[in-house]
Amino acid sequence: MRLSRFAAYASSLLLAAAATLTGVGAAHADSGDRQSAAPTYVALGDSYSSGVGAGNYDSGSGSCKRSTRAFPALWAAANAPSGFSFTACSGARTDDVLASQMGPLNSGTGLVSITVGGNDAGFSDVMTTCVLQSEDNCVARVNQAKAYVDSTLPGKLDRVYTAIKSKSPSARVVVLGYPRFYKLGGSCLAGLSERERTAINGGADHLNAALAKRAADHGFAFGDVTTTFAGHEICSGAPWLHSVVWTNIGESYHPTAAGQSGGYLPVFSRTAS
Template sequence: MSTTTRTSLAALCATALAGTLAAAPTQAVDSTDYVALGDSFSAGTGTFARTDSCYRSPYGYPVLVAGQQGLALDYQACSGADTSDVLADQLGTLSPGTAHVSMTIGGNDVGFADVLTECALPGWVSDCDGEIDDSLVTLRTQLPGRLDQVYGEIADRAPNAQVAIAGYPYLFNGQDCSFATFFSGREMSRLNAGTAELDRLIDARSGAAGFTYVEVRDDFAGHAVCDSQAWINNLTFPVDESFHPNRAGNRAYAAAITPALGVTSSTASRMATPQAEPASTPSLRAQADAVLDLQLTSDRNLRRAATAGVNPGEVTRAVAKLRSGNERVVRTGLADLQALDAELAARD
């Protein structure tokens, strides 16, 4: 075959291919198609309205956004999800026709629940600093790549979508107002600082992917755990509702995320309409039972107390009061344990 013939055939094939590509239909974007991805903060955990094993509350912010804006919600977010769960289980319905995507992710990758559980213990049985340090190592060394992978998959599967990636609020205002938790001021400060570092990473990596980052820490200012109008639950029973946005907190998320989804929020003011919050403060008896479950008077934990400079006898006497049928005595025992923890924190 001559060079001229090969050139002519190549040109013919190129022309035919171009015509085929030009004729191939493209999937139209459905302006109402909204996919909500992510973890418990997107699934509505904290609203006391679980609907399935993933939680997916009717009071979660994705439902509020969809209802206010007339969007067709595909609720994929799942409580407990990390980046690997999003990749494995949540991206299947994304397509070039997807118009809107929202997500919170990253908290579980860095051990959100494990860190809070450890730091909530009395200082003499807790390794809060060690747990936070481990979390920060994961955040700094592994999470950037994990986020890039998730964001890249979203961009590939839903190239025409407006994607809103939300951060996380500060949980604490510096006060621990529960008898059943033992957060020190320094621990709460470190936990908030970790949240800020996580948010900065999410901001940077989502921006690099071309997505819109939604900052919520300022929105939640004055509404942390123990604030008079808290948008985040304190320790609750069931425990999995703890330290998550309540219904008011989800309304705040909805108001913050809506503009980033590229929809006009003509009814955004209605998102702030008060809704009754379910009772979430555990009874004094429930708090005492939770502390008893810590087995602070076991031989091992009493040795830990002695090593930390906490009088084991005082621990034993305080715990004994928690078994009383007299509410005043129980309250005194809980207050005594809080005082021992505060004294240890002050020494440290």
């Protein structure tokens, strides 16, 4: 029996030494540290968070069209948070976030991301007007959306942000903006006029400024994606945004898979830390 115990002890020493030399023990420890360090993460918002336009949608998400190529799913796959709830949904407005997306938030939530406000401001109607109607009508519709952003949207954002803070007071909250759609003076030879493209880009900037202001007022971080999408707008040589997709109109003017991984993910990754 004593010899048996000695053999077992010697074997354990050899295994420990081998693990130390090969780095196996350190690798397991590092993996565990990374997993324990990643906070519980909840991804809220509209189609820019759910991943419309990126393809590879989760069939269980139905019309919400949550994609495994969307930046929340990509971040979760890379960082192994202790919990991940993906409730973002295509077409969501601020009221929809409040009504149906906030269930997973609680006092243990460590990280929250959200894109919302574009649908409230009439994003879809703006683009429909600009594509199908006159240049003057397009510019007027953009200006109408900007007026809504000034007068009504701040109060709606306040309600969402206040609810997030109330439910998850210790969470780091990252509000992400929207890209400019067009590279001005770019390669597009048809479609909207340069005046219309300029107005649409100006509308995106106006919305982003409002989002950044409300985020700051609530103590949240703001992620500006216009920087990473620069050079990858529609009419650029390597666009990360769909133009009009006649075969799947809902994907029009949304980021491609490259837009999610190259445009949104780096900004969120930097801002989340």
